[in-house]
Amino acid sequence: MSVKIAVVGATGSVGREILICLAEADIVAADAVVAIASDRSVGSQVSFGEDDDLTVQALTGFDFKGITHAFFAVDSKTAAKEAKKAVEAGAIVIDCSDAFRLEPGVPLVVPGVNDAALGQMKKNIVATPSALAILLACALKPLQEHVPIKRVVVSSYQPVSGLGRLAMDELFSQTRGIYVNDQPTKEHFPKQIAFNVIPQVGEFQGDGYTTDEAALAGETRKLVGPDILLTATCVRVPVFIGQAAAVTVEFDSALTATAAREFWRKTPGLSVIDHRTTEGYVTPVESAGDDHVFISRVRDDKSVPHGITFWCVTDNTRKGGGLNAVQILEGLLKAKGKK
Template identity: 60%
Template sequence: MGYTVAVVGATGNVGREMLTTLADRKFPVGEAIALASDNAVGKEVSFGEDEVLKVQDLGKFDFKGVDLALFAADAKVSAAHAPRAAAAGAVVIDASPQFRMDPDVPLVVPEVNAAALAGHGKRNIVASPDGAAILLAVALKPLHDRFTVRRVVVSTYQAVSGAGKDGMDELFGQTRAIYVNDPVQKSTFSKQIAFNVIPHIGPFMEDGATKDEWALNVETKKILDSKIKVTATCVRVPVFIGHSASVTIECEEPVTAEEARRILRKAPGVQVIDQHDNEGYITPVEVAGDDPVFVSRIREDYTVDNGLSFWCATDNLRKGAALNAVQIAELLVERHLGG
């Protein structure tokens, strides 16, 4: 059976990656539809090797007859159009923050909480988490199952592509300006991003945390376990693609690096690269274009009881966004939509 699949935000980084991922994974698409705002209407985007889609106007589009609508737009677009698509009968998979904490909308990472999809019919909407939350949840899930994670201390190192094409353009433009001794211009980020790191992603909240740090906390709890305590510092780094994180966990059960390494090697969606030499770990440059969450630098933390530290990274446009949404679509087809 072929499904009619619409991709909203098809001209953006994540939207294009969704189309590529649908084709690469041979999702059973009967008809693919590319949607975007009116200023992108008529542009062309690729679907697979041979098919080119003309972008249609999201504001005027009738979702009747669409089986799955993958949203790769911002929260305002999702707020306006996702309920409209759901009311027309499409199952919406939304990569924006709009519905992530809605109690009637499942927040899903397929390797972690696929069973939550059973509740998708309440709103006909499924939320895909923030890329940093996906990265953390995939790495934590097998460790939590075995050792029961009580507390997580995490610092994320997030690529500029997490801020969209404008973020990537700003890093490129600032880097070029520095090399040719031109003035450095900034608009997307609060400070210079080229040759710098910025400990600030999202607006500040009353307690001093940023919105992204709050989101990493609450999304991890919703996906994995509400009892886990999470403290996060989210940092923007001058990397085009690839979110990374330094993670320290405290567990209820005794944990060793050797056993953690063995468990993670068997975990779905995880690849362990952990050797004690100069090439024995993963970096963001190496994860770009790949699907897994990579884990390195696994070691015991002797400063707390049952402590473990590790480093992890993933392509934030793939597993951190597009791939996770497509995996949700695959599970919906397999378990809930038939075909």
């Protein structure tokens, strides 16, 4: 059977990035891709590469028969309901929501980190991790392969695009409004986001952690190592694109910052930019549009016997979103001998 792809949520920021990455990867022609979104987007056009446009079809009532692979770039409630319909019709689902990430029998995959997990797929669903978990897994896995990781402390700086286009519009509107003395209106954030940072990503649990902070610990253990202890504080920042984190890692035995840099430099997809001078590091602005995970500010943690601290950044819509999903598709096709 020839490859036929559906992109559900094609008009959203991650869905559009999936289409861009699909076209760049040259996996299929435009006529083998179906763009799907909510009823309000039906009939609109989305780009596929430089020369083609796809007409958006409605998710409501869509028949997935004949679709071999379906990307889901929608909210978790919609994904949990509609992805199973795609599977029942014979498709393999690559889901970008949090609906299936920690579900047994559903591999959580970052290509280049745990590719072998694709062979453990039991439900014809593969989950792509959160952008923060992808960033962290890419940085931690090369270290874990050499020295077991004992504990990780993460402070994240998460862009508004992680909540979608309407959240990006809210940051823009609030920023513009403040300059003309308009009172900021909040809809997608618990507090004003313009010229502010919000130490809440997700909903609060009884233990004081948010759902996103708890999920990061679970995803990291599933991706990197089941015995890793992790604590996180996730912060939303007034940045449009670019996932960043300050990370401290404690190891079971010695691993220096110098050794860590060498391990990272040998890892495809990672770029160490660490010059220890003004501007000698990467920020979210520089990561936008790039496929790499960037690592900077690497130093020994002098508060523990064996530890390092570093800063890492990636484009949350590409490696943290659309690109990771398309790389999963490439891995599936390679395993089937179709690419």
